[in-house]
Amino acid sequence: MALDDRIPPNPRMLIQALRSIGYSLEQAVADIIDNSISAKSRNVLVRLVRTDEAIEQVLIVDDGTGMSERRLHEAMRFGADTEKSLESLSKFGMGLKLASLSQATELTVGTRNAGIASGRRWTVESISDDWRCDMVPRPEITRLLKGSWGPVDVSRNGTVVAWSGLDRIRVGKGGLDATIKRLMDRLRLHLGLHFHRFLEDKRIRIWLDSQQAGAEPNDVRFEVEALNPFSYDRSGDPDYPRAFPLDLGDLGELIMEAHVWPANSTERTYKLDSAANRQGFYFYRNDRLIQAGGWNDIRDTEPHSSLARVVIDLPPKLDSHFSLDVQKSSIKAPPVFTTALRNAVDGRKTKFSEYLKTAQSIYRKQERANPDNFPLVPVDGLPAYLRDNLRETLAPNERRVRQVRFEWADIEGGDFFEIDREGLVIRLNRTYRNRVLGNRRPSAADAPLLKVLLFLLLQEDLDSGRVSRKQREWLDTCNRALAHAMKVLRTDDS
Structure with missing residues (x-):
C-alpha cells in the first residue's frame, strides 16, 4: 500500500x-x-x-x-x-x-x-x-x-x-x-x-x-516616556551627524545617518541598559525601532565605540532583503549591505571607517581625562618588587593608576575581609592574621599571595559605583567560604 x-x-x-x-x-x-x-x-x-x-x-x-x-x-x-x-x-x-x-x-x-x-x-x-x-x-x-x-x-x-x-x-x-x-x-x-x-x-x-x-x-x-537614542543636546563632534548613502545596486540607495554622542553623557537615553551594548545600527521600519544597536557582524562591539550610533530607515519595499526576526528585535542584512558599507562615503568624501575612528578617538580622550578610568593596581601592603611587577603586568604603558591598599583591621561579624570602595582599601580581619601567616612574624608586606588573590577576586567590586544584590550575595559567599577555610586551618594546626 x-x-x-x-x-x-x-x-x-x-x-x-x-x-x-x-x-x-x-x-x-x-x-x-x-x-x-x-x-x-x-x-x-x-x-x-x-x-x-x-x-x-x-x-x-x-x-x-x-x-x-x-x-x-x-x-x-x-x-x-x-x-x-x-x-x-x-x-x-x-x-x-x-x-x-x-x-x-x-x-x-x-x-x-x-x-x-x-x-x-x-x-x-x-x-x-x-x-x-x-x-x-x-x-x-x-x-x-x-x-x-x-x-x-x-x-x-x-x-x-x-x-x-x-x-x-x-x-x-x-x-x-x-x-x-x-x-x-x-x-x-x-x-x-x-x-x-x-x-x-x-x-x-x-x-x-x-x-x-x-x-x-x-x-x-x-x-511611558519616549527614549530617543539620539536625543543629545550637542553632538560629540561638531561635524556630525552626517549622511552616508549606501549603494545597494539593484536594490537602490539607502541613507545612513551617523551620530556621535557627547563624551561622559549621563543622559538616560545614552545609558539605556548598557551604553556599550547600544552602539551600532538603529534600524527603523515605518517609524518603529526594530534593532537598537549592534554592528550586524561587520565589527565587534567594544567600549571605545560606545559613542557611535547610526540611524537607518528601511523602506517596506526592502522587507524581503532586510529580514527581521519574529520578535522584531534584529535585522538580517543582505551581503550587499556589507559591501556598500566598505565603500560608503559622505558628501565630504569621508569614509564610514573614518567616522568610526572619530567616535573612538572622542571616547578615548574622555577615558584618559577621567581618573575613574585609570586602572587599579595593588600597592600598599605588598613588597616593593612585587608592586613594580604587578604594575607592569596589570597596567602596562599606563602613566597613571589608582592605587589599592591592604590593611589588617578589626572586622565585626567574623567576615574575612571588607571593601572600602571610596578609599580603595581591602581590609583583612586581624583575627585570622596569625593563622594566615602560620605564626610567622607579621609585617606591613606580609601574606603577599593571599593579598594578590584577593585583589583579583575583588577588583570588579572595588570599581563598582553601585553594589547590586547579586554582588552583595557573592561577597557574602566569599567571606563565608574564607572564614570556613580559616576554621579548617585552625583544626589542622591543632
Missing part, C-alpha cells in the same frame, strides 16, 4: 515549539502594541494583574478601531492576511498569537467595533485539540470590555488582549513586588525606546499599571 505523502503536523508538539521561539515579556507586549498602532489607537494600557503570590494576568487594552466579528476571526488565524500591509507595523500575521502564547497558556481577545462586541480564545489545549479556536460568550466579553481602563475608552471601539496562565513569568528571589518592579522597568525601557517616535509626536500614549485581582482598580499608573 502506498504511503500518503501528506503528513499532518502534530498540533501539541507544534504549539510547544512555537511557544519556545524566544520572546521576552517586553518584546511580546510590543508586538501587541504594533497591532494597536495599526488600529489607529491613541492610548494603550498595559496592566499586570496580581494576587498575593503571583502575576495572574497581563492585559493590553487599546482604544483603536476594534474588529468586526469577521475581522477578529481572521486576526486569530495563524498567518492572518489582515496583519500584513506594507504600512502596518505587523509583518508575519503571527504576532498576536505567538507573542501571547510565548507568555501564557491562554489568549482571550475581546473587541468592540461600532459598539458591537466579539470575542475569541486560543488555549494550548484547544490548539492541541485539532486547532480549535473558541468563541467567547458575549456576556463574558461584555464584562471584560467594561473593565476600568483609566485613560483608555473602549465603550464604542477598542480591544482587550488578555493573557492568562502565565507559565513563563517567574517570581524572583526578591519576591513578587520586586519582580513586578523589575518587569515594569523593562517595559518602560523597551516600549519607550522602540516606540519613541510615536511617543514623541503623541501619535500614541502608553500607560502601565499593576492591580490586585478581585479588588477595585486604583488610579496609580504611569506613562
Whole structure:
C-alpha cells in the first residue's frame, strides 16, 4: 500500500515549539502594541494583574478601531492576511498569537467595533485539540470590555488582549513586588525606546499599571516616556551627524545617518541598559525601532565605540532583503549591505571607517581625562618588587593608576575581609592574621599571595559605583567560604 505523502503536523508538539521561539515579556507586549498602532489607537494600557503570590494576568487594552466579528476571526488565524500591509507595523500575521502564547497558556481577545462586541480564545489545549479556536460568550466579553481602563475608552471601539496562565513569568528571589518592579522597568525601557517616535509626536500614549485581582482598580499608573537614542543636546563632534548613502545596486540607495554622542553623557537615553551594548545600527521600519544597536557582524562591539550610533530607515519595499526576526528585535542584512558599507562615503568624501575612528578617538580622550578610568593596581601592603611587577603586568604603558591598599583591621561579624570602595582599601580581619601567616612574624608586606588573590577576586567590586544584590550575595559567599577555610586551618594546626 502506498504511503500518503501528506503528513499532518502534530498540533501539541507544534504549539510547544512555537511557544519556545524566544520572546521576552517586553518584546511580546510590543508586538501587541504594533497591532494597536495599526488600529489607529491613541492610548494603550498595559496592566499586570496580581494576587498575593503571583502575576495572574497581563492585559493590553487599546482604544483603536476594534474588529468586526469577521475581522477578529481572521486576526486569530495563524498567518492572518489582515496583519500584513506594507504600512502596518505587523509583518508575519503571527504576532498576536505567538507573542501571547510565548507568555501564557491562554489568549482571550475581546473587541468592540461600532459598539458591537466579539470575542475569541486560543488555549494550548484547544490548539492541541485539532486547532480549535473558541468563541467567547458575549456576556463574558461584555464584562471584560467594561473593565476600568483609566485613560483608555473602549465603550464604542477598542480591544482587550488578555493573557492568562502565565507559565513563563517567574517570581524572583526578591519576591513578587520586586519582580513586578523589575518587569515594569523593562517595559518602560523597551516600549519607550522602540516606540519613541510615536511617543514623541503623541501619535500614541502608553500607560502601565499593576492591580490586585478581585479588588477595585486604583488610579496609580504611569506613562511611558519616549527614549530617543539620539536625543543629545550637542553632538560629540561638531561635524556630525552626517549622511552616508549606501549603494545597494539593484536594490537602490539607502541613507545612513551617523551620530556621535557627547563624551561622559549621563543622559538616560545614552545609558539605556548598557551604553556599550547600544552602539551600532538603529534600524527603523515605518517609524518603529526594530534593532537598537549592534554592528550586524561587520565589527565587534567594544567600549571605545560606545559613542557611535547610526540611524537607518528601511523602506517596506526592502522587507524581503532586510529580514527581521519574529520578535522584531534584529535585522538580517543582505551581503550587499556589507559591501556598500566598505565603500560608503559622505558628501565630504569621508569614509564610514573614518567616522568610526572619530567616535573612538572622542571616547578615548574622555577615558584618559577621567581618573575613574585609570586602572587599579595593588600597592600598599605588598613588597616593593612585587608592586613594580604587578604594575607592569596589570597596567602596562599606563602613566597613571589608582592605587589599592591592604590593611589588617578589626572586622565585626567574623567576615574575612571588607571593601572600602571610596578609599580603595581591602581590609583583612586581624583575627585570622596569625593563622594566615602560620605564626610567622607579621609585617606591613606580609601574606603577599593571599593579598594578590584577593585583589583579583575583588577588583570588579572595588570599581563598582553601585553594589547590586547579586554582588552583595557573592561577597557574602566569599567571606563565608574564607572564614570556613580559616576554621579548617585552625583544626589542622591543632
